[in-house]
Amino acid sequence: MPEAPLRDGAPRPPGSFLKAAGSLSSFLSSWRSSGSEPLVRASEAQALQTSSAASEPTVPSKVVGWSQRNSDPAVCRRDEEVTLALIPETRGSATARATRGFQSGQHCFGVKVVMGAESFVGLVSPQWSAAAAAALPLGRALHSWAIASDGSVWVAGRELERLPVAFAEGSCIAFVLTLPAVGLRTATVYIDGQPFEKVFTDLPDTVYPAASNLRLPAQFRLQCDLFLEDLIQSNAVEASPPAE
Numbered sequence: 440m441p442e443a444p445l446r447d448g449a450p451r452p453p454g455s456f457l458k459a460a461g462s463l464s465s466f467l468s469s470w471r472s473s474g475s476e477p478l479v480r481a482s483e484a485q486a487l488q489t490s491s492a493a494s495e496p497t498v499p500s501k502v503v504g505w506s507q508r509n510s511d512p513a514v515c516r517r518d519e520e521v522t523l524a525l526i527p528e529t530r531g532s533a534t535a536r537a538t539r540g541f542q543s544g545q546h547c548f549g550v551k552v553v554m555g556a557e558s559f560v561g562l563v564s565p566q567w568s569a570a571a572a573a574a575l576p577l578g579r580a581l582h583s584w585a586i587a588s589d590g591s592v593w594v595a596g597r598e599l600e601r602l603p604v605a606f607a608e609g610s611c612i613a614f615v616l617t618l619p620a621v622g623l624r625t626a627t628v629y630i631d632g633q634p635f636e637k638v639f640t641d642l643p644d645t646v647y648p649a650a651s652n653l654r655l656p657a658q659f660r661l662q663c664d665l666f667l668e669d670l671i672q673s674n675a676v677e678a679s680p681p682a683e
Contacts, residue, residue: 503548503663506538509647511569523553524650526657531574534583536563537648537661541616548648548663549613549670552588552606555657559593560612561585562626562639562646576651583649584639586612586628592638602638604630613670616646629667 504521505514511533515525524535537548550560559577567582578585578593585593590602606612613629624642628635650659662670 503537503539503648503661505535505659505661509538509569510535511572522661524657524659524661526555526652526659528656529574529652529654532559532572532576532651532653533574534559534563534569534572534577534580534649534651535659536567536569537663539663540565540645540647541618542645543618545618546616546663547613547665547667547670548616548661549611549665550648550650551611551660551662552608553658553660554608555588555652555659556608556655557653558588558606558657558659559585559651559653560606560659561593561649562614562642563649564643564647565645567647567649576653577649578651584626584642584646585649585651586630586638590630594639602630602635604633606630611670613667614648615667616642618642618646 502521505516505524507514507516510524511526513526513529513533514535515527516523517525521538526533526535552558552560559579561577562584563577564582567580572580572583575596576585576587577583578587579596581595583593583595586602586606587593588606590605592599592602610631611629612631615627615629616625617627618624621644622641624640625637626639626642626646628638648661648663650657650661
């Protein structure tokens with residue numbers, strides 16, 4: 440099977456839905472000028488998003504973390520730190536799924552790769568399960584969508600294209616979900632602040648944030664209900680070396 444084409448300046452076939460967006464500021468400007476409501480800040484998110492999110496009753500709605508019940512059995516988390524998934528070395532892959540999914544409106548979440556040489560970050564539908572995935576990573580299993588750390592884009596076992604960027608330990612992968620009627624539901628992805636518009640389209644009724652390792656140990660931190668600029672800025676500050 441030939442390698443998926445790199446996303447570069449070469450002409451693309453008609454109908455390709457992968458399109459690199461411009462700068463962060465230009466994307467946000469065009470988004471706001473189109474009449475779309477801006478993403479809410481964390482302090483406003485709980486009241487505005489309760490009706491549009493599917494939640495696990497055991498986790499407070501204001502804290503979206505990784506689910507112990509719906510993740511691979513190998514995935515661990517600390518009770519006092521539900522947003523950090525700890526994955527040990529595995530024979531195949533183990534996937535962490537969030538406690539809450541998104542159904543309508545616009546939402547932003549980010550996954551920071553705290554540790555992990557080979558990672559997959561993306562989404563799953565309610566039909567996904569760790570048992571059915573059979574140790575396949577996110578994007579290679581059915582009912583899942585993922586960006587791999589080498590930049591490849593996967594949907595339900597098919598590699599669609601390859602982005603011109605990769606990510607590694609310390610990277611933040613942010614998703615802006617736009618979820619109107621079925622057939623128009625999309626995800627724009629930011630890899631360390633670099634945007635790629637509508638990487639995923641035709642998303643189902645509900646999608647959950649998710650992340651996978653591939654054999655080697657990994658740690659993923661989940662950040663939900665944040666304003667996009669705040670999410671990118673907070674990770675940029677955290678990743679910066681301390682001033683001398």
